[in-house]
Amino acid sequence: MSIKLIIDSTADISETSKKKIDYIVPLTVNFGSEEFIDGVNISNYDFYKKLQISEHFPTTSQAGPDKFLKIFNQIDKNDSAIVITLAANLSGTYQSAVLAAQDYDNIHIINSESVALGSAILIEYAIELIDQGLDLEEIIDELEEKKKKIRILGIFDTLEYLQRGGRLSKAAAFAGEILKIKPIISIITGEITVPAKARGNKKAISIFNKELSENCDINYDLPFSFGYTGLSDENLVNYFESSKDLWTESYDHISIGSVVGTHAGPGAIAIAYFKN
Missing domain, CATH: 3.30.1180.10 (Hypothetical Protein Tm841; Chain: A;domain 3)
Structure with missing residues (x-):
């Protein structure tokens, strides 16, 4: 049995850490009628180029339950998964993950209570704990405690x-x-x-x-x-x-x-x- 790590695309993690993430659920970035999938068909560099020249102020759309379900269906029943999302009070993405996971006993959702760099360091800590070989409950308890800090x-x-x-x-x-x-x-x-x-x-x-x-x-x-x-x-x-x-x-x-x-x-x- 292995522990999979699933995050959303708002976490600003390093390229080295990305290699240890099993799945990244993308959010959507909109400039007026133009829609982009965060981290897929718009990079951070291209986002800032558009931010400076576009007459439309960008908005981000939460990841819906369907995006999480698509990934959850790929998780082997003998494995477990930890999902870390940006703060629930900043986006509905966390609630989407909770809704998608309600029929999966092996999927565990963590509200990072942070965003961007903050979510990223919690994810990096999760990677360290998984690499150390801690069991699932120990990892979840440790992340829930440390995220408050x-x-x-x-x-x-x-x-x-x-x-x-x-x-x-x-x-x-x-x-x-x-x-x-x-x-x-x-x-x-x-x-x-x-x-x-x-x-x-x-x-x-x-x-x-x-x-x-x-x-x-x-x-x-x-x-x-x-x-x-x-x-x-x-x-x-x-x-x-x-x-x-x-x-x-x-x-x-x-x-x-x-x-x-x-x-x-x-x-x-x-x-x-x-x-x-």
């Missing part, structure tokens, strides 16, 4: 896309752009908050690092991940260069996908980690 912290480079998505008024976005306001974004158990705002990149990085060093208590023994939005990782590379008192090296980093990228816009940087 995931935090995402990021800096948005622009307020334009929050305004385009209806999450910020046009007047507030305009004022923020004039004043070069950079919001610090935090995501814990699927809840998005803005713990601080800063004027300019230098101040934003200072506040960001203060949040990390004073309040966050990073567990370096568990997976953590850096990411960026847009066509270039320049802002993240610059962040590492200006933060050598906190990070002695420039860590591997990945492109953040459409779920966060839609509202962050290009130029954002983020880290996802487990708190001690």
Whole structure:
């Protein structure tokens, strides 16, 4: 008997980790009447190119139960599967997986209570636990416990896309752009908050690092991940260069996908980690 790992396409996992995933359930990205299958016929790079030039603000559609059923039917009855989805309060994808799994005793659904990089580090931890040979119940219990300690912290480079998505008024976005306001974004158990705002990149990085060093208590023994939005990782590379008192090296980093990228816009940087 083996344990299969199933995720949805919103998790920003590395190419190395992808090789250890058995199935990826794609969500749909829409630009007006144009529909794309996330990670199949639109890459992160192409998504950000369209985000900058399209007159239509993108939307993402949850994965329906049928997409999960198609995969569940391929799982051998002698095997088990763990399904990790993005936060239930951010998408109906988790509920779709639950509905699809109701007739399968060997399928176990986990609401990551996170998204993008946050879901990714929970998935990477699941891979580690499976590789260690833990039994199914031990893995599920450990993931359910550790997911409560995931935090995402990021800096948005622009307020334009929050305004385009209806999450910020046009007047507030305009004022923020004039004043070069950079919001610090935090995501814990699927809840998005803005713990601080800063004027300019230098101040934003200072506040960001203060949040990390004073309040966050990073567990370096568990997976953590850096990411960026847009066509270039320049802002993240610059962040590492200006933060050598906190990070002695420039860590591997990945492109953040459409779920966060839609509202962050290009130029954002983020880290996802487990708190001690």
